[in-house]
Amino acid sequence: MAVMSEEVVAELERALPAGRVVRDVDVLASYAHDEAEWAPYGRPAALVRPRETADVREVVARCAARGVPVVARGAGTGLSGGANALDGCVVISFEAMNAVLKIDPNERLAVVQPGVVNDDLRSACAEYGLWYPPDPASAPWSTIGGNVATNAGGLCCVKYGVTRDYVLGLEAVVGRGDVVRLGRRTAKGVAGYDLAGLMVGSEGTLGIITEITVRLRGTRAAERTVVGYFDSLVTAGEAVAAVATAGIVPSALELIDRHCLRAVDEWRNMGLTDGGDVLLLGRCDAPGQAGEEEADAMLACFESVGATWSARSTDAEEAEALFAARRLAYPALERLGPVLSEDICVPKMLVPEMLARIERIAGEHDTHIANIAHAGDGNLHPLMITSPDDEPARLRAQAAFERIIDEAIDLGGTVTGEHGVGLLKRRGLEDEAGPVVLDMHRAIKQALDPAGIFNPGKVFAVDGPLDS
Amino acid sequence: MAVMSEEVVAELERALPAGRVVRDVDVLASYAHDEAEWAPYGRPAALVRPRETADVREVVARCAARGVPVVARGAGTGLSGGANALDGCVVISFEAMNAVLKIDPNERLAVVQPGVVNDDLRSACAEYGLWYPPDPASAPWSTIGGNVATNAGGLCCVKYGVTRDYVLGLEAVVGRGDVVRLGRRTAKGVAGYDLAGLMVGSEGTLGIITEITVRLRGTRAAERTVVGYFDSLVTAGEAVAAVATAGIVPSALELIDRHCLRAVDEWRNMGLTDGGDVLLLGRCDAPGQAGEEEADAMLACFESVGATWSARSTDAEEAEALFAARRLAYPALERLGPVLSEDICVPKMLVPEMLARIERIAGEHDTHIANIAHAGDGNLHPLMITSPDDEPARLRAQAAFERIIDEAIDLGGTVTGEHGVGLLKRRGLEDEAGPVVLDMHRAIKQALDPAGIFNPGKVFAVDGPLDS
Numbered sequence: 064m065a066v067m068s069e070e071v072v073a074e075l076e077r078a079l080p081a082g083r084v085v086r087d088v089d090v091l092a093s094y095a096h097d098e099a100e101w102a103p104y105g106r107p108a109a110l111v112r113p114r115e116t117a118d119v120r121e122v123v124a125r126c127a128a129r130g131v132p133v134v135a136r137g138a139g140t141g142l143s144g145g146a147n148a149l150d151g152c153v154v155i156s157f158e159a160m161n162a163v164l165k166i167d168p169n170e171r172l173a174v175v176q177p178g179v180v181n182d183d184l185r186s187a188c189a190e191y192g193l194w195y196p197p198d199p200a201s202a203p204w205s206t207i208g209g210n211v212a213t214n215a216g217g218l219c220c221v222k223y224g225v226t227r228d229y230v231l232g233l234e235a236v237v238g239r240g241d242v243v244r245l246g247r248r249t250a251k252g253v254a255g256y257d258l259a260g261l262m263v264g265s266e267g268t269l270g271i272i273t274e275i276t277v278r279l280r281g282t283r284a285a286e287r288t289v290v291g292y293f294d295s296l297v298t299a300g301e302a303v304a305a306v307a308t309a310g311i312v313p314s315a316l317e318l319i320d321r322h323c324l325r326a327v328d329e330w331r332n333m334g335l336t337d338g339g340d341v342l343l344l345g346r347c348d349a350p351g352q353a354g355e356e357e358a359d360a361m362l363a364c365f366e367s368v369g370a371t372w373s374a375r376s377t378d379a380e381e382a383e384a385l386f387a388a389r390r391l392a393y394p395a396l397e398r399l400g401p402v403l404s405e406d407i408c409v410p411k412m413l414v415p416e417m418l419a420r421i422e423r424i425a426g427e428h429d430t431h432i433a434n435i436a437h438a439g440d441g442n443l444h445p446l447m448i449t450s451p452d453d454e455p456a457r458l459r460a461q462a463a464f465e466r467i468i469d470e471a472i473d474l475g476g477t478v479t480g481e482h483g484v485g486l487l488k489r490r491g492l493e494d495e496a497g498p499v500v501l502d503m504h505r506a507i508k509q510a511l512d513p514a515g516i517f518n519p520g521k522v523f524a525v526d527g528p529l530d531s
Numbered sequence: 532m533a534v535m536s537e538e539v540v541a542e543l544e545r546a547l548p549a550g551r552v553v554r555d556v557d558v559l560a561s562y563a564h565d566e567a568e569w570a571p572y573g574r575p576a577a578l579v580r581p582r583e584t585a586d587v588r589e590v591v592a593r594c595a596a597r598g599v600p601v602v603a604r605g606a607g608t609g610l611s612g613g614a615n616a617l618d619g620c621v622v623i624s625f626e627a628m629n630a631v632l633k634i635d636p637n638e639r640l641a642v643v644q645p646g647v648v649n650d651d652l653r654s655a656c657a658e659y660g661l662w663y664p665p666d667p668a669s670a671p672w673s674t675i676g677g678n679v680a681t682n683a684g685g686l687c688c689v690k691y692g693v694t695r696d697y698v699l700g701l702e703a704v705v706g707r708g709d710v711v712r713l714g715r716r717t718a719k720g721v722a723g724y725d726l727a728g729l730m731v732g733s734e735g736t737l738g739i740i741t742e743i744t745v746r747l748r749g750t751r752a753a754e755r756t757v758v759g760y761f762d763s764l765v766t767a768g769e770a771v772a773a774v775a776t777a778g779i780v781p782s783a784l785e786l787i788d789r790h791c792l793r794a795v796d797e798w799r800n801m802g803l804t805d806g807g808d809v810l811l812l813g814r815c816d817a818p819g820q821a822g823e824e825e826a827d828a829m830l831a832c833f834e835s836v837g838a839t840w841s842a843r844s845t846d847a848e849e850a851e852a853l854f855a856a857r858r859l860a861y862p863a864l865e866r867l868g869p870v871l872s873e874d875i876c877v878p879k880m881l882v883p884e885m886l887a888r889i890e891r892i893a894g895e896h897d898t899h900i901a902n903i904a905h906a907g908d909g910n911l912h913p914l915m916i917t918s919p920d921d922e923p924a925r926l927r928a929q930a931a932f933e934r935i936i937d938e939a940i941d942l943g944g945t946v947t948g949e950h951g952v953g954l955l956k957r958r959g960l961e962d963e964a965g966p967v968v969l970d971m972h973r974a975i976k977q978a979l980d981p982a983g984i985f986n987p988g989k990v991f992a993v994d995g996p997l998d999s
Contacts, residue, residue, distance in 0.1 A: 169775050169880045192778065214721045225719060227728075228696065241967045249876040250908035251693060252945035253682045253732045254952060254960050255990060256972055260695075260728040264721045281778050284821075307637050310660065310749050350821040353752075408717040412637045440718035477720035484722060492722050499709045503979060504724055510974035522723060 067129040068108035068151035074125050075111060075153070079118055085110040094136065094156055095148040100401045101461075102144025102486040107134070107154045114159050116234065116242055116273040123271060124240030126153055127514035134518050135267045137178060137209030140201040142404045143485025145213060145266045145521050155271060157208050163187045164274070171279045172231060172248060177208025177272050184277075193279040196223040199481070200390045207275055214264030216481030218315045218386075221439035222348070223280070225481065227263045234274035235262060239514055248276055261507075266483050267518035269511045284350035286314055287358040288382035291365035291373035292339025296320055296422060296434060298368055299341040300415030303438040305364035306345070307411040311357055315346040316439025317389050323433050323446075326395035327388050335388055339371045343438065344385055392435045396446055401457075403447040403464055406488075407471035408480030411441045420470045421445045428463035430456070442480035465490070484522045492523060535597040536576035536619035542593050543579060543621070547586055553578040562604065562624055563616040568869045569929075570612025570954040575602070575622045582627050584702065584710055584741040591739060592708030594621055595982035602986050603735045605646060605677030608669040610872045611953030613681060613734045613989055623739060625676050631655045632742070639747045640699060640716060645676025645740050652745075661747040664691040667949070668858045675743055682732030684949030686783045686854075689907035690816070691748070693949065695731045702742035703730060707982055716744055729975075734951050735986040737979045752818035754782055755826040756850035759833035759841035760807025764788055764890060764902060766836055767809040768883030771906040773832035774813070775879040779825055783814040784907025785857050791901050791914075794863035795856050803856055807839045811906065812853055860903045864914055869925075871915040871932055874956075875939035876948030879909045888938045889913045896931035898924070910948035933958070952990045960991060 076084045085091070086109050096104040108131070113119045126133045135155045136146035148154055157178035165174040168191045175184055181195075181202040188195050198217035199205055205215070211233070216225045232246030246252070246259030262269055293299040299318055306316060319342045324335040335342065343365065347357035358375055365373040376382040396402050409417045418434065421443070425432040436443040445467055447460040468478050468491040478484075478491030493501055504523050509515075519525050544552045553559070554577050564572040576599070581587045594601045603623045604614035616622055625646035633642040636659045643652055649663075649670040656663050666685035667673055673683070679701070684693045700714030714720070714727030730737055761767040767786055774784060787810045792803040803810065811833065815825035826843055833841040844850040864870050877885045886902065889911070893900040904911040913935055915928040936946050936959040946952075946959030961969055972991050977983075987993050 168778070169772070170878050171775075214725075216719055216721075220719065224696075225721075227725070228692075237971065238967070243965070243968050243971070245968065247876075247945050248943055249878055249910075249945050249948070251684055251688065251876045251905075251910050251948040253684075253693075253949055254945045254947050254956070254963050255968070256733055256737075256975060257682075257695070257725075257728055257731065258968065258971060260725055263725065265724055269724075281780065304637070307639075310636070312749065350817065351819045353818040408715075408719045410638050410717055437719075442717075442719050475716055477715050477717050477722045479722050480717070480719040481721055488722070495722050497711070499706070500711050500713065500723070500726065503705065503711070503726060506978035507724060507975060510978035511971060 065151055068131050071125050071129050071131045071153065072109040075109065075122060078121050079111070083112055083114065083118060085112065094154050097136070097139045097141035097144060097146040099142050099144040099485060099487055101403050102147055104144070104147035105150035105152065107148040108151045110154045110156060112156050112159045116236065119155060119236045119271050119273050120240050120242055122153055122155060123236045126516045127239040130514060131516060132519050133271065133516050135212070135271050137206030138180070138204045140205040141209065141213060141485060142406070142482045143479070143487040145483050145485035147486060149520065157206060166191055166193065168193060170248070172276055173279055174274065174276050175207050176274060177206060179207045181205050181207060181210060188279055189282065192282050194282050195229065195277060195279055197226045197229060200393060208272055211263050211272055211275055212265070212267050213483040214481070216437065216442065218317060218437065221316055221437060222312050222314045227260065229277045230259060230263050230275060231278050232276040233259045233262055233272050235270040235272045237270035237511060246276065264483065266485065266521050268508060268522055269517060271517070283348050284354060286346040286348045287354055288376040289345040289358055289361045289365065289373070290376050290385065291343040291370040293341045293343065294339065294371050296341055296418040297415045299343050300418040301368040302343055302365050302370065303414045304412050305368055306361055306439065309360055309364055311360055311364070313345050313361060313439050314348040315344065317344045318434065318436040318438040319389055319392055320434040322431070323392040323396065323435050326399060326433070327391050330395045330398060331391065333384070333388055344389060389435065396433055396448055400448050400450050403460055404482065405443065405445040405464060405467050406479045406482040407467060407476055408440065408442040409471055409474045409476035413474045414438055414441055417443060417471065417474055417476070421467060424463050424466045424470070428459045428466070430460045430463040432463065441476070486521065489523060533619055536599050539593050539597050539599045539621065540577040543577065543590060546589050547579070551580055551582065551586060553580065562622050565604070565607045565609035565612060565614040567610050567612040567953060567955055569871050570615055572612070572615035573618035573620065575616040576619045578622045578624060580624050580627045584704065587623060587704045587739050587741050588708050588710055590621055590623060591704045594984050595707040598982060599984060600987050601739065601984050603680070603739045605674030606648070606672045608673040609677065609681060609953060610874070610950045611947070611955040613951050613953035615954060617988065625674060634659055634661065636661060638716070640744055641747055642742065642744050643675050644742060645674060647675045649673050649675060649678060656747055657750065660750050662750050663697065663745060663747055665694045665697060668861060676740055679731050679740055679743055680733070680735050681951040682949070684905065684910065686785060686905065689784055689905060690780050690782045695728065697745045698727060698731050698743060699746050700744040701727045701730055701740050703738040703740045705738035705979060714744065732951065734953065734989050736976060736990055737985060739985070751816050752822060754814040754816045755822055756844040757813040757826055757829045757833065757841070758844050758853065759811040759838040761809045761811065762807065762839050764809055764886040765883045767811050768886040768906070769836040770811055770833050770838065771882045772880050773836055774829055774907065777828055777832055779828055779832070781813050781829060781907050782816040783812065785812045786902065786904040786906040787857055787860055788902040790899070791860040791864065791903050794867060794901070795859050798863045798866060799859065801852070801856055812857060857903065864901055864916055868916050868918050871928055872950065873911065873913040873932060873935050874947045874950040875935060875944055876908065876910040877939055877942045877944035881942045882906055882909055885911060885939065885942055885944070889935060892931050892934045892938070896927045896934070898928045898931040900931065909944070954989065957991060
């Protein structure tokens with residue numbers, strides 16, 4: 064492999080304009096992994112920063128010819144190791160392909176390069192009175208390419224769907240270096256297999272996405288915010304179930320537990336823990352009177368299960384600060400030590416049961432587990448935190464992580480709601496999908512990636528059940 | 532093939548309970564094709580009416596062992612030959628697997644067998660205050676299984692999306708007879724490739740769907756109706772573009788031209804042609820004042836391009852009658868002779884241009900072309916009508932059909948917005964997708980259907996560019 068990689072890198076240095084191929088060891092190290100601190104990673108042979116699709120085609124063609132792995136990445140904010148380097152691979156970073164190529168207000172679509180930062184696309188659309196909904200908490204940094212590769216979710220997805228629901232078409236480099244257009248630019252289309260949809264969430268294992276056409280919506284009505292504090296995770300979970308039972312479709316319904324509130328307070332001194340133990344932040348965006356009624360109904364749900372304090376927030380700045388705190392929860396926890404992020408999703412009515420099981424697992428494995436959650440769609444992010452270099456604690460946390468996966472499957476849930484499988488959830492995917500469906504994955508991978516170069520070993524082990 | 536088919540049918544007669552395997556020639560003839568009158572079809576060796584998934588598994592396993600094709604069908608309302616029989620195939624009809632297995636109002640999902648009629652699911656959901664949006668004009672007859680296999684669209688899809696947007700998970704019989712579960716039942720999930728999404732719209736070429744889990748919405752606010760008559764197709768198309776430019780998202784925006792209005796009038800005497808030449812029916816369903824404003828804005832769009840007559844309909848019964856007329860257009864035309872249905876979709880702003888080209892093509896090919904359209908999403912259904920047994924007219928119509936496909940591709944559109952490729956659009960798909968993307972289709976087909984038995988030759992020729 065090492066020899067082949069050397070040859071490919073030398074070829075690319077000759078073939079591509081100066082500066083696009085990087086071999087500097089320190090630079091390579093900073094592109095070797097994403098934010099899944101617990102996932103293994105290798106040493107890339109080179110980094111390529113393409114400026115156009117032809118550069119990517121060059122990389123893929125040469126890597127395919129010699130069987131050298133290609134790992135694409137956006138901003139590296141992934142949480143499951145999907146963008147982690149393999150030894151001797153070529154890493155493609157899309158930071159220089161970050162143009163919004165087109166915003167079409169009449170067709171309500173945008174065409175972007177993969178390196179466009181999510182928030183930048185959002186801002187560009189806002190100038191046309193348009194809205195790109197998918198809003199992962201990483202939106203200020205993460206790129207649309209990475210969002211598409213992982214089928215990223217976010218806060219408003221509970222009402223507006225995930226990245227998959229907005230991708231109309233793609234340009235990608237596939238196979239041994241073919242550039243193809245998949246999907247469409249029209250509102251509807253059923254010509255052939257949904258290959259654009261298949262690429263979304265395939266975590267770079269089926270080809271390299273070089274351009275993305277997304278659907279847009281019109282700017283929506285202002286959101287109303289409902290705030291509730293609860294004395295336990297389970298009671299907050301019951302409020303989530305009550306909202307579902309009431310038939311309310313919130314535009315966000317986020318849960319932040321005491322550990323996260325405390326971590327944010329210690330960092331930013333926001334006084335969040337003064338209100339109570341577990342915070343639910345709900346939002347509604349139906350226009351006019353319908354929105355008023357939705358917000359009141361959500362408040363009634365919070366009260367009905369015994370919120371220790373709840374109210375509609377009438378101060379837009381205060382509401383924004385609370386959601387900012389939600390987005391700060393993850394970085395605040397990271398200050399305390401390595402974080403192992405879960406991302407299970409369970410049926411909404413089972414959110415209280417799953418939260419109870421998580422608490423039990425924390426106790427049984429003597430592990431510190433904090434919880435943030437896109438609670439409204441049952442997508443929970445228990446976060447296992449250990450002290451650096453405490454190996455026994457790390458092993459206990461790892462065991463708790465695997466137990467949570469098992470319990471989510473037991474409740475009819477999935478091992479990953481929005482972060483992707485990457486490396487951390489490969490065992491979970493095997494258990495969730497079963498051997499026949501895993502074999503379907505392998506057959507498709509083999510069919511579309513005959514050279515076996517696209518991010519091999521991510522999502523599933525290529526050759527069979529996990530042995531590595 | 533004939534010998535193999537005989538053996539499989541004999542085996543199935545022994546293996547399945549009495550009555551599930553049918554060999555009666557007259558019955559078989561009535562299951563040999565869908566409503567695409569111009570597409571070729573063969574003679575099936577047998578019909579199987581399964582009552583449970585195990586029956587389907589039995590069919591697939593035995594057909595796979597002997598290389599006998601399997602063609603699944605719902606109600607046979609397809610318009611592109613996707614369900615047409617192949618010589619010696621086994622046809623599976625899901626008419627006896629028509630149970631709504633579950634409606635879960637809290638999780639907002641339904642679990643159904645493939646043979647459930649679309650309108651029956653809709654009614655069952657309504658009892659819970661829930662709504663299954665995809666509403667093909669065939670909804671009174673077509674089945675959810677067929678809707679999923681073709682990724683069916685409909686009238687409200689312009690605002691609420693197509694079948695694909697509502698399928699959460701599937702059970703299917705794949706490969707050589709494996710029963711798998713694909714997708715999920717949770718609100719979100721990104722565990723592995725989107726194989727459920729890949730099955731949707733694959734027209735029975737990748738496996739046989741035996742159970743479907745769909746997402747539901749809450750019942751929506753009452754719709755407001757806006758009616759406009761225009762003196763030409765192109766002017767009506769300009770109204771559609773004006774609605775898009777105004778940023779209005781209608782809950783329906785249907786076009787019916789003079790040929791269709793006349794055909795419905797001649798059949799049902801509804802007086803539709805009294806109002807003018809081309810009818811646009813718009814609907815808005817935003818709640819409260821927002822809906823009022825939307826409807827007024829749509830009316831203003833109609834007026835701005837020069838509607839000969841337009842008004843908001845304040846009489847719900849009258850509005851319902853107009854939409855009923857829309858749904859009657861296709862069967863009304865069928866009374867006049869064999870209908871060849873187009874199903875192109877173009878960017879919304881190009882609807883007037885595409886309608887102009889269709890008129891030009893009608894003239895150049897001396898062909899009678901009527902038009903209905905889900906105009907709001909650019910999905911046009913030019914319908915070519917000929918007298919029975921007029922072979923030269925038939926050839927001219929066929930030429931016009933192919934020309935329309937070429938023009939749609941030329942305008943950045945797709946050859947099929949919602950009917951599927953089946954047999955009629957195989958050449959169109961080749962031109963739209965190109966050889967590399969077609970090869971990706973073949974590679975996936977080969978990977979997931981190693982026995983080559985699932986509806987072979989539909990969507991694309993299995994072995995290479997069309998030669999048959």
